[in-house]
Amino acid sequence: MAIITISRGTKSGGRAVAECLAKGLGYPCVAREVLQEAAEALGASEAKVREKLTTPPGPWDVITRERHAYVVAVQSALASRCVGGNLIYHGLAGQFLLRDLQGVLRVRLVAPMPLRVQAIVGLHAHTTHEAAERFIRKLDRERRRWVRRMYGVDLTDTSLYELTINLESIALETACLMIGTLARRPPYETTDAMLARIDEFATTSRRHLQAIAGGGR
Template identity: 25%
Template sequence: MPVIAMTQEMGSLAKDVSVELAQSLGLRIVRHEIAEHVANRMHVPQSLIGRLREGKAGLVERLTTDQRSVALYTAEELYDLADRGDVVLRGWGATCLLRPVPHIVSVRITRSMRKRVEWLMRDLETDDAEFAEAEIRRSDQAHASRMHEQFGVTWGDPLLYDLVLNTDRISVRSCVEQISLLVRRPEFAETAESRALLSGMALAARVKVALKDHPATRAISITVEATSGRITMRGIVLDDEERTQAESVAADVAGVTDVDNQLKLMSSTRRFASSKQT
């Protein structure tokens, strides 16, 4: 059940590589469906999610959109898709989110700015090279900011990927062949351990979303881990009621068989300070 996570740099030919790769290996391609999922869960227009991702959203949209929810719903969908397998996931931070899973291949497709500008000019049917370059740099900056904010990494760092391919020098067909070879290598064979790890990450993501969606727990920020259906929750909550409610919400998530509630109560002095801030 191959899973390939790829980058989505504008004009890099990553889309062409992903399409041919999916056809060659019999995989699904998922990208825009994630925007639809996130928009539906947040009850906002899909176009808003696209603008936020591409750095085109206005100040009011950025300030009024719950970015934590965007990240949680995105992670939930990516983990679920990866858990089902046989898929190419392009963009959406998939290369970072899925990096810990040994059998998932993480690939960056890149290209020189000059070639990317030429590609965008053809795509937009314009001769304005300055405009095309500005669009690409704006898109790159949006991706770099999001990767740093969500994962604390430098976008483009080669150590984040198993394979970096430059389409200035390598054809789309050659990229597909190289990725296909890597997918078949024993280093990326799916094992019971790697499968369990991915399933646990997917379950933990569902629990985090459930906590975010429930009125009584949506404000808490805690760590959630899952192993073989057992959920472990760590962090600080306001009081016993919030602690109990968090456990109840987690226990109701499909796939959860047990909850290890290690949540601690906020100290009285911190609780008093918190109440004064509201």
């Protein structure tokens, strides 16, 4: 049992590694579901929640702290998914949303630009390589800015993760196998003490959300 977060740029193989891990370890694998639950809790649309977790905050957000409510809602939804101790999360900002929870295995995947461009072009035949690369660079830039503004750190800083894997030379299956091996070792293997910490974290996150929702947004 373990909680694994997978951070990656768009089209860097994150979903494939997450699904491979879920199959190998028999854990649930979530990403978008967490945003949907957060949206439901806030009475907002999923698109709105996604926007708040991807586009860099502006000065207005800093004054109103409106964005904070969305982040807390997603954190609360993710925390409740962690209860029980088995989870692979490959959605947005997992390494930050669970940063107060000890024992989480935080993985970052990096992939070379040509591979990422090919993944988009392969899916959308009408997209040129140049357009795909522009799209990827724009998303990467926005995500880095979001993290910088929200948490004051660089998304690509390897010290934020237990493990960073470069999929240029490591096959997806190998990455999956290595992460799976690591997940079964201490301190990532879920113990009774960790289960208790997860319960406490989920309760705190839920109360935090209730306090914010109760206080109006």
